[in-house]
Amino acid sequence: xxxxxxxxxxxxxxxxxxxxxxxxxxxxxxxxxxxxxxxxxxxxxxxxxxxxxxxxxxxxxxxxxxxxxxxxxxxxxxxxxxxxxxxxxxxxxxxxxxxxxxxxxxxxxxxxxxxxxxxxxxxx
Numbered sequence: 504x505x506x507x508x509x510x511x512x513x514x515x516x517x518x519x520x521x522x523x524x525x526x527x528x529x530x531x532x533x534x535x536x537x538x539x540x541x542x543x544x545x546x547x548x549x550x551x552x553x554x555x556x557x558x559x560x561x562x563x564x565x566x567x568x569x570x571x572x573x574x575x576x577x578x579x580x581x582x583x584x585x586x587x588x589x590x591x592x593x594x595x596x597x598x599x600x601x602x603x604x605x606x607x608x609x610x611x612x613x614x615x616x617x618x619x620x621x622x623x624x625x626x627x
Contacts (some may be wrong), residue, residue, distance in 0.1 A: 504528040504616045508598045511621030514588055518625070522583040524598030524618055532556070532576040535601040538583045539611055540594035540623075550596070551583060552607025559606040566592075588625045595620040 510522040522538070537552040551572040552561045560572055571584040581598060599614035601607070608614075 504600065506598050506600060506616055506618035508596065508618040508621040511596060511623045513624045513626065516588060516590055516625055516627050518588050519584070519586045520588065520623060522585065522596055522598070522621060522623075524581045524583075526579045526581075526600060526616075529600070529616075530576075531579055531600055533604055535603045535605065535607045536572075536574060536581040537599045537601060537607055537609075537611075537614060538572060538581075538596060539599060540592075540596045541620075542591075542594040545594070547597070547611055549609040549611065552601075552609065553581065554606050555604060561607045561609065585623070588623075590625045590627045592623060593625050594623060596623050 508524045533555045538550040541547040553572045569587045574581045597620045598618040600616040601614045
C-alpha cells in the first residue's frame with residue numbers, strides 16, 4: 504500500500520490550501536483515513552479523521568471550523584481543505600490509513616500505512 508500526499512505549499516495567513524492523498528495497492532473504501540501533522544520541534548498530532556463511507560468525521564479542536572476532511576472512494580483519495588490558515592498550522596502534513604471498520608481514531612499508533620508528508624508553511 505502506498506499513500507501519496509500532495510497540495511502543500513507556502514501561503515499567507517488567512518489563506519487556503521487543499522491537500523490530497525491518493526492510495527494505491529488497496530481499495531480503501533472500508534478503511535478509516537486520517538491526517539496528522541508535525542511542526543518543528545513538536546510531536547506528531549492528529550488533525551482530522553474520516554470513517555469508511557464518510558459518515559463520521561473528527562477534528563482536533565485547533566482546526567475545527569477551519570479544516571474539512573472528505574473522501575472520494577471512487578478515486579481512492581482523501582482530501583483536507585484548510586481555510587483561514589494560521590502560522591501555527593505550519594507543519595509537515597501526513598495522511599494515514601487505518602484498516603479499521605469504524606469511526607476514525609486519533610492515536611497515530613493505530614494507523615497502518617503512512618504517506619511521505621507534504622509541507623505546509625503559513626507566513627504571518
